[in-house]
Amino acid sequence: xSIVTLNEVTKTFDGAGVPVKAVRGISLTIEKGxxxxxxxxSGSGKTTLLNMVGGLDVPTSGTIIINGTDITALKPHARTKxxxxxxxxVFQAYNLIPVLTAYENTGFIMELQGAERDARDKxxxxxxxxxxxxxxxxxxxxxxSGGQQQRVAVARALASRPRFILADEPTANLDSHSTETLxxxxxxxxxxxxxxxxxxxxxxxxxxxxxRIVTVEDGKVVSDETVAK
Amino acid sequence: xxxxLVTLSWKNIWRNPLRSGIVTAAVAFGLMSGVFSVAxxxxxxxxxxxxxxxxxxxxxxxxxxxxxxxxxxxxxxxPADSVIAMAKSFTAVKAVASRISVTAMATSAKTxxxxxxxxxxxxxxxxxxxxxxDIVEGTYFGVTRKNCAVIGxxxxxxxxxxLNSKIVLTTQDINGELTGGAFKVVGIFETINSxxxxxxxxxxxxxxxxxxxxxxxxxxxxxxxxxxxQVVDSVAGVLQSAFPAVSVQTWNEIVPEIGxxxxxxxxxxxxxxxxxxxxxxxxxxxxxLMAVLERRREFGMLMAVGMSSxxxxxxxxxxxxxxxxxxxxxxxATGGLVVLMTNKTGVNLGMLGTGLxxxxxxxxxxxxxxxxxxxxxxxxxxxxxxxAALYPALKAVALNPADAVRxxx
Numbered sequence: 001x002s003i004v005t006l007n008e009v010t011k012t013f014d015g016a017g018v019p020v021k022a023v024r025g026i027s028l029t030i031e032k033g034x035x036x037x038x039x040x041x042s043g044s045g046k047t048t049l050l051n052m053v054g055g056l057d058v059p060t061s062g063t064i065i066i067n068g069t070d071i072t073a074l075k076p077h078a079r080t081k082x083x084x085x086x087x088x089x090v091f092q093a094y095n096l097i098p099v100l101t102a103y104e105n106t107g108f109i110m111e112l113q114g115a116e117r118d119a120r121d122k123x124x125x126x127x128x129x130x131x132x133x134x135x136x137x138x139x140x141x142x143x144x145s146g147g148q149q150q151r152v153a154v155a156r157a158l159a160s161r162p163r164f165i166l167a168d169e170p171t172a173n174l175d176s177h178s179t180e181t182l183x184x185x186x187x188x189x190x191x192x193x194x195x196x197x198x199x200x201x202x203x204x205x206x207x208x209x210x211x212r213i214v215t216v217e218d219g220k221v222v223s224d225e226t227v228a229k
Numbered sequence: 230x231x232x233x234l235v236t237l238s239w240k241n242i243w244r245n246p247l248r249s250g251i252v253t254a255a256v257a258f259g260l261m262s263g264v265f266s267v268a269x270x271x272x273x274x275x276x277x278x279x280x281x282x283x284x285x286x287x288x289x290x291x292x293x294x295x296x297x298x299x300x301x302x303x304x305x306x307x308p309a310d311s312v313i314a315m316a317k318s319f320t321a322v323k324a325v326a327s328r329i330s331v332t333a334m335a336t337s338a339k340t341x342x343x344x345x346x347x348x349x350x351x352x353x354x355x356x357x358x359x360x361x362x363d364i365v366e367g368t369y370f371g372v373t374r375k376n377c378a379v380i381g382x383x384x385x386x387x388x389x390x391x392l393n394s395k396i397v398l399t400t401q402d403i404n405g406e407l408t409g410g411a412f413k414v415v416g417i418f419e420t421i422n423s424x425x426x427x428x429x430x431x432x433x434x435x436x437x438x439x440x441x442x443x444x445x446x447x448x449x450x451x452x453x454x455x456x457x458x459q460v461v462d463s464v465a466g467v468l469q470s471a472f473p474a475v476s477v478q479t480w481n482e483i484v485p486e487i488g489x490x491x492x493x494x495x496x497x498x499x500x501x502x503x504x505x506x507x508x509x510x511x512x513x514x515x516x517x518l519m520a521v522l523e524r525r526r527e528f529g530m531l532m533a534v535g536m537s538s539x540x541x542x543x544x545x546x547x548x549x550x551x552x553x554x555x556x557x558x559x560x561x562a563t564g565g566l567v568v569l570m571t572n573k574t575g576v577n578l579g580m581l582g583t584g585l586x587x588x589x590x591x592x593x594x595x596x597x598x599x600x601x602x603x604x605x606x607x608x609x610x611x612x613x614x615x616x617a618a619l620y621p622a623l624k625a626v627a628l629n630p631a632d633a634v635r636x637x638x
Contacts, residue, residue, distance in 0.1 A: 047635075056533055056631040077537065084535025091634060095530035099240035109534050111233055156534075168635075 002065075003163050003196050004030040004053060009062035010219075011048050022048040023059070024219040030164065033194040035187065037201050037210035045219035047168070050200045054087055054166045055079045067163050084112055088157030092169040094149040096141040102128060102152045103137040109160040120159075127155040131185050147178025151185060158189065164196035171203045183209050234540065238547040242555075245520075249552060252516045256509050256556025257563065263505045264564025264606060267498040268596035269576065274491035276421075276591050278480075281487050283359040284420050286480040287326070287452035288461045291316075291468065294476045296449060302331055302441045303403045309448040312472060316453050319467075321460040324356035327448040329437050333400035333409075335380075335430055339389035344430045346398055348437035357454045360418055360431070366392045367416035376436050378412035381426025382419040392417055398430065402442045410440050421591040487589070495602075502606055510553075510617040517549045517621035528625050529633025538626040545625045549618030550611075557610040565603065571596045 011023040023045045030036060040046040051057040052064060055071050058079075063072050066086060071079055088109075096105045107115075107124040115123075128134055131151040133144075141149050150170060157165050167186075171179040187209055189195040199206055207213060215223040242249050282288060291312055296304035306312065309327065316325045329348035334341050351370040355361050360379075361369035369379055378396060380388075388396060392414055399409035412432055420426055435445040455461050461479050469477040481488040521528070531541060578585060578592040585592045 051631040054533065056634070080532065080535055080537050082535075083533065087535075089530070089533050091530060091533075093526060095526060095634065097237075097527065099237070099244060112534070112536055112540075 001032045002029050003032050003034075003067060004028075004198070005063075005065040006053070007063045007065070009049070009052060009059045009064060011045075011052060011057070012060045022219055023052070025062070026216075026219070026221055027062075028214065028221065028224075030196065030198060032196055033190065034212055035190045035197050035210055036212040036214060037199040037207050038214045038216060039201060039207060040216035044216045046200050046216045048219075049216060050166060050168060050198075053198065054089065055083045084109065085160065086163045088160065088162035088165040090150070090153050090157050090165060090167040090170045092172045094141070094146070094153050094173075096149055096152055096156075098141050101138050101140055102133055102144065102148075102155075105141070105152055106155045106159050109156060113160055123159055124155070127158055128152070130189070131155050132181070145178065147174050147181055150174060150178070150182055154182070154185065154189075158195065164198055167197060167199045167201075169201055169203070170199065171201070171206055176205075179203070179205055234544055235547060238544055239551055241520075241544075241548050242552050248516060248519075249555075252512060252552060253556040253559065255512055256553060257560035259505045259509045260557055260560025260606075260610065261564040261567065263502040264561060264598065264603070265567050265571075265596065266501055267602060267606065268564075268568040268572075268598035269594060270494040270498040271598055271602065272572070272594050272596040273590055274494045275597055276595065277589055278487055278491055280421050280589065280591065281484055282454075282458075282480050284363070284422070285425060286483045287357050288455040288458070288480055289453040289465050289468070290478050290483060291451040291453075291472070292449060292476045292478075294474060297476045297478070300330065300332065300449070302401055302443070302449075304449070305443065306448045306451060306475065308472075309446075309451065312451050312468070312475065313448075315468065315471060316451065319464060321456050321464050322453050323456050324353070324454040326350065326353040326357040326452045327434070328450040328452065329434050329441070329443070329447070330449045331400045331437065331441060333398045333430070335384065335388060336397040336399065337388035337390050337394070340387065342384060342387055342427070344384065344398075344428055346400065346430045346432060346437055348432055348434035350434050354431075357452055360420070363418040363420050364416050365419045367414070369416050369418075370431075370433060372415050374413070374415075375433075376410055376412045377415040377433065379416035379418060379431040380414055381423075381429060382417055383423045383427035384430070385414065385417050387427060390414060396430075398432070398437075398440070400441065402440070404442065408440055408442070410436075412436075421586055422589040423586040424589065499605070502609060506609055506613040509556075510613050513549060513553050513614070513617040514620055516552070517545065517618070518624060520548070521545065521621050521625045525628060525633045525636045528628050529630045529636065532628070532630035533634050542622045542626050545622035546615070546618040549621055550614045553610070553614030553617060557607075557614065561603070561607055561610065565598070568596045568598050 006026055006028040008025045008027055009023055010025050013020045013022055026049060038046055052059050058072055063070050071082055074082060103124055106128055107120045110120045128137055131154055133148060133151055171182060186197055190197055211227050213225045214221055291306060293304040293306050313325055313327060316322050331346050333344055333346045335344045365382060390396060394414050395411050396414060397409055397411050402408045438445045438447060455464055465477050465479050528541060572595050575593045575595050578594060581592060
């Protein structure tokens with residue numbers, strides 16, 4: 001079942017009067033349960049592509065359908081609302097709210113969605129337990145290591161039950177051990193709960209875990225491999 | 230989510246306790262100063278008006294219409310008995326006093342000074358005026374002798390005389406002839422208005438009546454003291470309607486400059502507070518802009534995960550308002566406390582005493598701020614907080630989430 005479908009998506013930026021084609025006619029489909037890495041050198045258009053898939057930017061042309069909705073046709077306010085219910089984000093720099101505890105950060109998006117307190121509490125506790133932070137719920141980000149913070153970010157992204165998780169260089173700021181732990185957790189969630197992950201990464205360890213590798217260069221998909229596991 | 234937004238905003242303010250603490254302290258100090266300044270000027274104005282009413286004009290004065298423009302001895306108030314009887318019948322009138330008023334020369338061995346001589350009935354004056362409390366030497370007509378006078382300290386110094394000295398008062402009688410008499414100074418007063426002290430002599434009504442050749446019952450001036458300032462205009466209106474040929478003047482009409490000064494001081498104090506608030510708002514805007522720029526990545530994340538621009542705007546707005554009001558509440562409270570304290574103890578302007586007295590202001594000021602003014606300033610604080618919040622909030626929602634989420638801060 002397709003979660004994300006890109007049809008001839010292009011993105012051109014006007015850089016000081018000179019148009020720059022960051023993405024050139026990419027068509028791509030992401031199925032439910034995929035564990036896909038999008039790789040490519042700096043300047044390949046990878047980040048721009050992910051911004052559009054995440055609804056943070058709109059293509060110059062082409063369409064992006066997520067779970068049956070053409071997000072390119074949505075107005076900014078509607079796209080924001082769509083992201084709230086459909087897309088989970090894990091960022092390179094964790095981006096936790098520093099004044100909130102791990103528990104509060106994890107439940108934050110559910111609060112934005114207006115979830116009931118009891119349901120929210122149950123889900124947050126379950127997810128923090130799954131990422132191995134059941135004992136650290138009341139810790140603030142400053143009291144957690146980088147790896148622990150990223151695990152809270154994963155829990156937060158999952159809390160709202162999105163269609164897929166967009167992880168932008170999630171291991172870039174982590175040491176090897178934390179990276180392994182994080183990837184193991186994500187893999188487990190993907191395998192056991194069919195959570196769809198779409199990574200943007202330079203990290204070979206992430207690529208090694210991925211079951212599909214899409215390579216982007218000069219704004220185009222140059223290879224799209226499914227890796228047998 | 231609303232309560233959570235408020236809690237989150239409050240926590241966000243105190244991420245940088247030092248910075249927020251400094252802003253809060255600045256706002257608090259600025260407002261405390263503003264409240265005290267307003268109360269100080271308000272107190273000066275109130276005291277000035279009160280002094281004029283309690284020593285010089287009372288609340289209302291009635292004269293013959295022509296007497297107001299040219300105070301000749303023959304322009305007696307008619308019908309004085311009816312005016313006095315009606316005034317005394319009002320429950321809103323606390324006291325009534327009748328006076329004879331003439332211009333004269335007060336002469337001593339040293340010099341002569343132009344003065345206004347007020348012929349008074351001491352028992353009536355004690356109910357209408359606080360001048361008897363200002364006696365610094367002698368008594369306020371505590372002697373039974375004829376031709377005694379009570380004069381101001383400034384006049385005594387100018388004439389070079391002391392208590393129990395004699396002065397000669399020369400004036401015109403009812404026929405326009407020069408007349409005069411020697412008066413013994415039995416009391417010396419000192420008010421906060423040195424000009425008044427220098428230019429006014431009080432004698433017994435019957436003594437000056439005899440001097441100018443009118444019966445002792447005749448009157449140039451009837452003065453009224455009302456129960457409160459708010460009823461003065463309506464009492465004056467009723468009397469004017471009842472006696473259309475008589476000039477009925479309120480204190481504000483007799484000494485309009487005093488009322489104008491009070492009003493001007495109130496307006497100036499409001500402007501002063503406004504200036505303080507505008508200056509403080511720049512500091513608040515600056516602090517919040519720094520906070521927004523420092524949190525670009527966080528705002529980008531919030532937008533990315535689906536927090537609407539309306540909620541982000543509200544969050545920054547609430548943060549700014551809370552930061553402003555933290556200092557605002559402390560400033561208003563401490564300002565109010567300082568005013569309450571100094572209202573009891575007074576603020577002695579000492580060095581400026583002579584200058585202030587010359588223009589009718591008491592060098593001992595009792596700051597005062599009423600509920601209306603205090604509420605007005607509180608409202609201005611809230612309005613300033615909201616206005617100061619707009620720009621930082623707009624900057625926050627104007628961020629591009631795709632760029633912001635990857636920025637360095």
